[in-house]
Amino acid sequence: MKYAAFAFALILAACGADGLPTAPEQPKSGLHMSGEVKIGVQTEL
Incomplete structure (x- = not known):
């Protein structure tokens, strides 16, 4: 069970799930x- 939680956290970190998306700044x-x-x-030689 310990490995499943670690794998789930690793998958979330790999996909970039770090928070809500933000709109780009207007130039x-x-x-x-x-x-x-x-x-x-x-x-080419």
Whole structure:
């Protein structure tokens, strides 16, 4: 029984059940940019 409770707690932790979901913060007005840019050349030797 002790192992079943441990397995249940592990499953809950693995799925991200840590509380109620929250809405994302609204961005302020204006121009906003985010992301990732990679520039380069890939060659095979």
